[in-house]
Amino acid sequence: xQKPSDNQNEKDNLRKKIIGLGDCSLRKSYYTQLQDQVxxxxxxxxxxxxxxxxxxxxxxxxxxxxxxxxxxxxLADVESKKLTTMNRAMLSLLGTDDPEADLYVxxxxxxxxxxxxxxxxxxxxxxxxxxxxxxxLKRRDGSVLYVDISGTPILINGRKYISAVxxxxxxxxxxxxxxxxxxxxIYQMQKMEAIGTLAGGVAHxxxxxxTAIMGLAELSVRATTQGEPVRRYTxxxxxxxxxxxxxxxxxxxxSYKSEKQQEPVKLIPVIKDGIGLIRATLPSTVEIRxxxxxxxxxxxxxxxxxxxxxxxxxxxxxxxxxxxxGEIIINVSNSFVDDKYASSHPDLKKGLYLLLxxxxxxxxxxxxxxxxxxxxxxxxxERGKGTxxxxxxxxxxxxxxxxxxxxxxxPGEGSTFEVYLPVSEYKNEVTVNETEIPVTGxxxxxxxxxxxxxxxxxxxxxxTLGYSVTACSSGAEALRIFSDKPEAVDLVIxxxxxxxxxxxxxxxxxxxxxxxxxxxxxxxxxxxxxxEKAEETGICDIVMKPFTAAELGHAVQRGLMRS
Amino acid sequence: MFHLNLxxxxxxxxxxxxxxxxxxxxxxxxxxxxxxxELRKFVAPEFxxxxxxxxxVDRYIKNLxxxxxxxxxxxxxxxxxxxxxxERFIKGTGIPFVIFxxxxxxxxxxxxxxxxxxxxxxxxxxxxxxxxxxxMDCAKGIGIVSTNNKNILDFEGVDLVPLPGPxxxxxxxxxxxxxxxxxxxxxxDTARKVKIAIxxxxxxxxxxxxxxxxTTTMSPExxxxxxxxALTHAFEAYVSNASSPVTDVNALKAVRLISHNLxxxxxxxxxxRYRDRMMLASLLAGLAFSNASLGLVHAMAHALGGLLDLPHxxxxxxxxxxxxKFNFYSSAERYCDLAIAMGVDIEGMxxxxxxxxxxxxxxxxxERAGLSSTLKSLGVTEEVIPELAKYAISDPCVVTNPxxxxxxxxxxxxxxxx
Numbered sequence: 001x002q003k004p005s006d007n008q009n010e011k012d013n014l015r016k017k018i019i020g021l022g023d024c025s026l027r028k029s030y031y032t033q034l035q036d037q038v039x040x041x042x043x044x045x046x047x048x049x050x051x052x053x054x055x056x057x058x059x060x061x062x063x064x065x066x067x068x069x070x071x072x073x074x075l076a077d078v079e080s081k082k083l084t085t086m087n088r089a090m091l092s093l094l095g096t097d098d099p100e101a102d103l104y105v106x107x108x109x110x111x112x113x114x115x116x117x118x119x120x121x122x123x124x125x126x127x128x129x130x131x132x133x134x135x136x137l138k139r140r141d142g143s144v145l146y147v148d149i150s151g152t153p154i155l156i157n158g159r160k161y162i163s164a165v166x167x168x169x170x171x172x173x174x175x176x177x178x179x180x181x182x183x184x185x186i187y188q189m190q191k192m193e194a195i196g197t198l199a200g201g202v203a204h205x206x207x208x209x210x211t212a213i214m215g216l217a218e219l220s221v222r223a224t225t226q227g228e229p230v231r232r233y234t235x236x237x238x239x240x241x242x243x244x245x246x247x248x249x250x251x252x253x254x255s256y257k258s259e260k261q262q263e264p265v266k267l268i269p270v271i272k273d274g275i276g277l278i279r280a281t282l283p284s285t286v287e288i289r290x291x292x293x294x295x296x297x298x299x300x301x302x303x304x305x306x307x308x309x310x311x312x313x314x315x316x317x318x319x320x321x322x323x324x325x326g327e328i329i330i331n332v333s334n335s336f337v338d339d340k341y342a343s344s345h346p347d348l349k350k351g352l353y354l355l356l357x358x359x360x361x362x363x364x365x366x367x368x369x370x371x372x373x374x375x376x377x378x379x380x381x382e383r384g385k386g387t388x389x390x391x392x393x394x395x396x397x398x399x400x401x402x403x404x405x406x407x408x409x410x411p412g413e414g415s416t417f418e419v420y421l422p423v424s425e426y427k428n429e430v431t432v433n434e435t436e437i438p439v440t441g442x443x444x445x446x447x448x449x450x451x452x453x454x455x456x457x458x459x460x461x462x463x464t465l466g467y468s469v470t471a472c473s474s475g476a477e478a479l480r481i482f483s484d485k486p487e488a489v490d491l492v493i494x495x496x497x498x499x500x501x502x503x504x505x506x507x508x509x510x511x512x513x514x515x516x517x518x519x520x521x522x523x524x525x526x527x528x529x530x531x532e533k534a535e536e537t538g539i540c541d542i543v544m545k546p547f548t549a550a551e552l553g554h555a556v557q558r559g560l561m562r563s
Numbered sequence: 564m565f566h567l568n569l570x571x572x573x574x575x576x577x578x579x580x581x582x583x584x585x586x587x588x589x590x591x592x593x594x595x596x597x598x599x600x601e602l603r604k605f606v607a608p609e610f611x612x613x614x615x616x617x618x619x620v621d622r623y624i625k626n627l628x629x630x631x632x633x634x635x636x637x638x639x640x641x642x643x644x645x646x647x648x649x650e651r652f653i654k655g656t657g658i659p660f661v662i663f664x665x666x667x668x669x670x671x672x673x674x675x676x677x678x679x680x681x682x683x684x685x686x687x688x689x690x691x692x693x694x695x696x697x698x699m700d701c702a703k704g705i706g707i708v709s710t711n712n713k714n715i716l717d718f719e720g721v722d723l724v725p726l727p728g729p730x731x732x733x734x735x736x737x738x739x740x741x742x743x744x745x746x747x748x749x750x751x752d753t754a755r756k757v758k759i760a761i762x763x764x765x766x767x768x769x770x771x772x773x774x775x776x777x778t779t780t781m782s783p784e785x786x787x788x789x790x791x792x793a794l795t796h797a798f799e800a801y802v803s804n805a806s807s808p809v810t811d812v813n814a815l816k817a818v819r820l821i822s823h824n825l826x827x828x829x830x831x832x833x834x835x836r837y838r839d840r841m842m843l844a845s846l847l848a849g850l851a852f853s854n855a856s857l858g859l860v861h862a863m864a865h866a867l868g869g870l871l872d873l874p875h876x877x878x879x880x881x882x883x884x885x886x887x888k889f890n891f892y893s894s895a896e897r898y899c900d901l902a903i904a905m906g907v908d909i910e911g912m913x914x915x916x917x918x919x920x921x922x923x924x925x926x927x928x929x930e931r932a933g934l935s936s937t938l939k940s941l942g943v944t945e946e947v948i949p950e951l952a953k954y955a956i957s958d959p960c961v962v963t964n965p966x967x968x969x970x971x972x973x974x975x976x977x978x979x980x981x
Contacts, residue, residue, distance in 0.1 A: 014962045017721040018762060018856045019805040020604035024722040025764055 072147075072166035077159065078125045081105040084161070093147070093166055095139035110138050124151040124162050134169065145170045182344055184371065189347050192374060192395060199251040199376065204497075204524035204545075206248055208451055211546040214241045215457025218549055222464060245546050250393050251376075252524075267297040267306060267354055267421065271332060274310030282318045286326045293333040294354055299423045305397045306421075312390050313358040313417050320362025320415065331357040335420065347404045353420040361414040370409060443490035443560055447471045448478040448506065449522070450498040458493070458522075461549045467556065475501025479509050486514045491559050493543075493552075496523035504537055511538040518559030522547070603807045605854050606764055608733075608744055610771035612846060614835065617645070617734055617774040620691065621652040627730050632660035633687040635678060635702035637667070640694040643780040645736050649693050661685045663705070669758065669868045669875065670697045671751045675704035675715045682709050689730040692768075695789070696740025696749075696875065699733050703748040703766045706731055715750055719759040721959055727765040736777040738828075738841040739789025739876055741796060741849020743771035751869060758869035760959050767853070775835060775842040783829040786841075787932035788876030790825040793817065793845040794928075795879040798887070799858040800851035801901055802894045803963040807855060814851035818904040820844035822924075826931045859968055860886045862958035863977065866951040873941050880934045881941075884925045885976045891918045893966035939981045948977045 016022055066073060072090030076083050083103045091097055094108055109117045113136050120132045130150055137145045151164035217237045224231035272290075279288055310330070317328045335355040337348045365373065372378045374395040379388030398405045402422045409415035445467050449455045455471040462469045470489070472478045475498055482489055492510055494503040501509075507519040518540040534542055540562050541555045611619060624632060632653055636646040641664060653660045663678045682690070682705055692702035704715045706728020711718075718724050733743035742748070748761045781789070797817035800810050821844045828837035863886070864878035891898050895914045902909050902921040905928070909917045929935075943951075952973040955961070961968065968976075 011962060014721060014959065015805055015856075018959065018963060019807075019854065020606055020764060021602060022722045025604075 070168075072168075074162075074164045074166065075156075076105060076121075076162045076164060078153070078162060079160070081121065083108070090166060093137060093139075093145060093168060095141050095143070108138055110136050110144060120149075121162070124149070124164070125153050125160065127153050134173065137166070146173045178344060182346070186346055188371060188374070192399070195376060195392070196396060196399070203248045203251040206244075207524040207545040208454060210241055210244055210248065212451070212453040212457050214238065214245070214546055214548070215454070215461055217241060219457070219460050219464070241546075248546075250389050263300065263302075264298060265301050265303045265306075267299050267301065267423065268292060268294060268332060270301075270303045270306045271310050271330075271356065274307035275314070275330060277307070278311045278314040282314065285324065286318045286321055286328060288314070288328045288330060291329065291331040291333075293331065296334055296352060296423045296425055297332075297354055299354065299401070299421055301401050301421070302397075305400070309356070309394050309397055309419060310358075312394050313419075316390065317358060317360035317362060317415070320360055320364070322362075324362075326360060326362055329357070329359045331355075331359070333357075334423070337420070345404065345406075347399075348420060349402075349422075352423055352425055353403065354423045356419040356421065357416055358419075359414065359416040364411040364413050364415055365407065365409040366411055370407060373407065374405070442466050442468075443556075444468045444470065444488055445556065446478055446482060446489045446492045448473075448475060448493070448498070448503070449495040450474060451495070454495070458552065461552060462493075462556070465549065465553050465556070474498060475503070475506040475509075478506055482510055483513060486517075489514075489517065491556060492517060492519045493556070494519065494521060496521050504534075504539070507539055508537050518562055520555050520559050603809070605807070605809050605850075606746060606767055607850055607853070608768045608771050610744060610773055610846070612773045612843070614774060614776050614839070616772040617648060617777060618652065620649055620732060620734065620772055621656045623732055623770050623772075624653060624658060624689070624691070625656050627689055629658060629689040629730065631685060631687045632658055632689050632691055633678075633682050633685065633705070634660055634662045634691050634693060635666065635698055635705060636662065636664050636693040637695075637698050638664060640698065640736050643736065643777075645734070645777050645780070646693050649691060649734060653691070660691075661687065666694070666698050666701045668697050669749075669751045669872055670701040670704070671753050672704075672715050673753060675701055675708060675750060678702075678705040679708035679715075687729075689732075690728070691732045691734065692743075693734045693736065695735070695737035696742045699735065699740065699742035699768075700748040700750060702731060702733070703728065703742070703768075704750055704761070707761075707763075707765060715761075716752055716759060718761045718763070719752075721762045722764075724761065724763040724765045731768040732770045732772065733768040734772045734774065734777070735842075735845075737781060737785065737789045738775075738778045738838070738845040739792035739796075741793065741845050741852070743768055743773065744846065744849040745853035747853065749865060749868075749875075751872075756870050757954050758865040760865065762856075762959060773842060773846055775839040778838045778842055779833050779835065781832065783832060783933060785876075786829045786832060787825065787929075787934050788874060788880060789845070790821055790828065790841055790876075790932060791880030791883070791929060791934060792876035793841070793848045794821045794825070794925075795860050795883050796848035796852040796857065797821070797844075798883060798901060799860055799960075799964075800848065800855040802890060802897045802965045803852075803855040803858055804965055805855050805963045806851075810851040810855035813847040814855070815900060815904045817844045817848035817851065818901055819906075820847070822905045822928060825928065829932050856963040857960040858886065858964035859890065859955075859961060859966075859973070859976075862960040862964070863951070863955045863973065865958050865960070866954035867938070867943065869954060870947060870951060871942060873943070877934060877936065877941070878938075880929050881936070881938055882976070882980055884922045884929075885980050887922055887925065888918065889968070889972065889976055890964065890966045891921075897965070937981060938977070943977070943981060945978065945981065948974050951977055 013022070017025055067088040069087065069089050072093045073087040074083050074090050075085035081104050083105070086099065086103070091099060094103070105117065105121060106114060117135060120129070120135070123129045124132065130152065132149045132151075135147050135149055137147050139145060146169050147166045148169050149164050149166055151162045154161050154163050217234050220234040221231060221238065224234065275288060275290060282288070314328055314330075318326070333355050335353045337345070337350055337353055339350055342348050342350050369380070374391050376392035377388040378392075395405055398419055398421070403420045405420070406418045407415060408418070445462055447455050447459050447462065447469050449458070450473050452473055455473060459469040459471045470481060472481060475494070478492070478494065479501070482492070492507070494506050496503040503521045503523070507521065510517060510519060515538070519538060520541045520543055521534060521539050522543045522545055524545045540559045543552060543555045634646065634649060634653070640646050646662070646664070650660070650662070661681065663681055665674055665677060667674065678701060690702045690706055692699040707718060707724050707726070708715050710726045710728050711724065735741075735743040744767070746762055746764050746766050748766050749758050750761065752759050778786070794817075797814040800806060801814035801818070806814070820840050824837045824840040824844070827834070828841045831837060860879055860882045863882050864875055867873045867878045868875050887898065892914070895917070898921055899909055899914070899917050902917050902924065905921065905924045907917070907920045907924050909920065912920065952970050955973050956968065956970050
């Protein structure tokens with residue numbers, strides 16, 4: 001302890017302190033501590049303000065990043081499945097603009113997918129998976145988006161959350177589906193083409209065979225008298241041949257290479273006629289509603305076949321609504337196929353079409369078989385109740401008219417067939433039907449066919465009709481004969497498809513020698529051959545194999561009359 | 564901010580500014596000693612005086628909103644049962660508490676440091692002291708060591724405690740030390756074998772709960788020793804060169820009360836009337852000496868306590884009459900006032916006779932209270948006197964003694980008191 005000094009001043013100072021008047025003689029108080037605390041608080045406050053500013057800047061930055069992503073970002077509470085935080089992109093995915101919206105996982109997915117969503121949610125929460133693909137997202141307006149969700153479990157203040165990123169995959173998904181649909185359409189088209197080629201090839205050869213059988217059978221009939229058993233048998237052969245010819249004709253329709261009877265025609269009256277015909281045959285429980293909206297309906301078409309499309313589709317529709325009240329809606333409208341639509345429907349070209357829709361509310365078509373319904377001999381009917389050629393023939397007819405046919409169906413909800421038929425924007429004149437003419441005559445006919453059996457049969461038929469016939473088996477031979485005596489020959493009948501020189505080539509050579517001579521072309525089918533082209537070459541008529549004696553006679557008669 | 568703080572300071576501090584203007588017609592002799600231009604301050608804690616004061620300790624603790632309480636007490640107080648009473652009330656608050664009871668008479672620096680360590684370890688944030696001067700001084704020490712993180716010996720001297728201690732409630736169980744209201748703490752420096760005085764306004768407790776009932780368990784010996792201690796406080800405060808009108812009133816009243824009630828209190832220790840008056844006397848003496856400081860008696864008693872570990876009250880009692888004799892003429896008027904307060908009829912007496920009468924009265928009161936020992940009988944020898952005197956003269960209490968003593972003077976007084 002400091003010794004009290006003799007120094008009086010020092011002593012006085014000490015005394016002053018003792019009685020409480022020294023510099024530090026504060027009474028016990030927390031004043032100094034409070035002052036320190038106040039200073040500390042002031043410093044802390046300044047630090048805090050600074051920290052808040054920094055936090056705000058950082059928050060704004062993060063918020064900007066958070067809100068300006070294309071993907072939706074969500075923080076979901078694992079226990080309650082509540083979406084506690086959502087960025088703007090997420091809100092726009094959900095079709096809402098209320099950031100305070102109380103949303104739960106169950107609110108943003110379609111109800112029927114919830115069990116699956118819950119399972120995936122749990123697996124994300126446990127960190128077992130990081131990505132869930134193709135989850136449907138229910139928007140506020142009820143529409144559905146498809147999203148890929150990547151998520152990670154995180155802990156915030158001891159609570160478990162999933163931090164998830166939602167990526168809208170609706171467009172890529174749609175594109176993928178479209179691509180696969182396009183592929184399947186191309187496949188379908190190629191398949192139908194192959195079937196058509198096969199059917200056409202078979203039909204061609206079969207027609208040649210049938211022509212021979214029919215010709216010979218007809219000769220046999222003529223060579224026998226009424227009441228003879230052989231005549232009766234032969235007539236049976238002929239009847240069978242007629243049925244076979246009908247079948248081949250159908251096969252040729254499938255091949256969409258037949259060139260029968262296409263002429264400028266107004267399609268709507270044809271369709272209406274078809275509807276009128278079928279209405280009578282349908283049960284009373286089925287109602288047909290017709291909506292005609294089309295403005296342009298002129299097309300080059302075979303009206304019988306168009307009518308057949310309507311009738312066949314209506315029959316199928318009615319059959320799908322057996323034992324129930326049903327309605328068939330037939331809608332006819334114009335549809336312009338643009339480049340975009342054409343690119344996804346490779347069998348359609350850009351242009352104006354008549355769109356015929358036949359919709360029913362019947363049993364619909366199972367997805368497993370929908371791709372096969374246009375195949376020939378594919379049928380869902382009991383054996384013996386249908387040929388399985390109906391839709392295949394329709395397909396062929398439509399193709400033959402440069403159109404396309406599609407089907408949309410859901411089992412239990414009905415089916416809709418869409419038939420696109422190209423139409424002209426301009427009116428065309430309708431040609432007048434030809435008049436009947438006699439079938440017999442007395443001219444010299446040059447008959448050319450590489451099938452000797454056919455030259456024999458057809459030669460015999462022509463001879464029975466009163467004509468003189470010179471037959472040969474190739475174009476070159478025919479040309480030589482014709483060159484020798486061009487003035488003697490009144491008419492030429494040539495097969496189209498022959499080795500060496502086609503019927504068309506032969507016709508043009510002959511026309512060079514004798515321009516006025518009528519040439520008739522016989523053919524099973526010919527894709528190159530149109531009436532116009534034939535006329536250019538100077539062909540006066542085309543006879544489709546197999547033909548009857550009468551048909552051949554008419555053609556010869558017409559040819560001779562022209563010359 | 565500065566102005567606001569000033570307002571806080573004036574609100575927190577109890578400042579008595581007493582101006583006395585010397586007037587020619589001013590009656591009364593003592594007043595002319597006061598310097599009319601000297602500022603005076605009076606420091607006291609909030610105190611609750613009266614029977615049952617101990618029972619509101621729980622309310623004070625609750626109001627402070629603390630987390631854990633440390634109770635500082637000593638084995639004697641525990642035996643008397645007062646520590647248990649306080650514990651019961653603290654338990655009622657639901658606030659946890661710990662008890663530190665390693666306090667001995669003349670509290671040691673090591674005890675203070677051990678208590679501070681316990682205070683820190685237990686995470687306490689307030690102290691309740693229950694006991695005599697030892698427990699309360701120890702508690703004050705623990706408080707300032709805890710807040711300032713220094714050794715207790717670093718605070719020796721006047722105004723050397725930078726930060727106040729934590730909230731401190733004092734419950735005195737003796738009527739004499741007045742540590743519950745004072746700015747003093749006397750701690751034993753065990754290495755140097757000397758008592759150090761720590762004088763600081765930061766040592767004034769926040770609350771004193773002064774309950775006279777607690778003194779009924781004191782023995783007659785303790786009653787007389789503490790009573791004589793209080794008398795010494797009053798005497799020294801009254802003659803202190805730092806006394807003031809406010810301390811004077813308290814000191815004189817204390818002397819009167821002690822003179823009349825000490826002996827009956829020793830004789831009838833369960834009589835609450837005497838206990839109440841002795842407790843009041845102790846309080847008034849405490850308020851006086853805390854603000855006016857002490858004198859040579861305490862300086863010499865501190866030396867005895869430090870070097871020989873003698874009981875403080877008894878030392879004061881034995882030294883008082885000798886110091887009065889030494890000081891008398893330097894403050895004769897004041898000693899006359901004290902003689903009157905003790906009941907001595909000084910009518911017509913000169914200063915010499917008053918001095919003898921006063922010394923006789925003190926000596927008589929001491930002996931009637933049962934304190935007939937001498938320093939020699941307590942174990943003080945002539946050989947230690949120079950060392951005792953050396954310590955005594957450097958005690959801060961000497962500063963306010965009315966007569967400035969030399970070392971030889973002090974040695975002489977010790978010798979006479981042998």
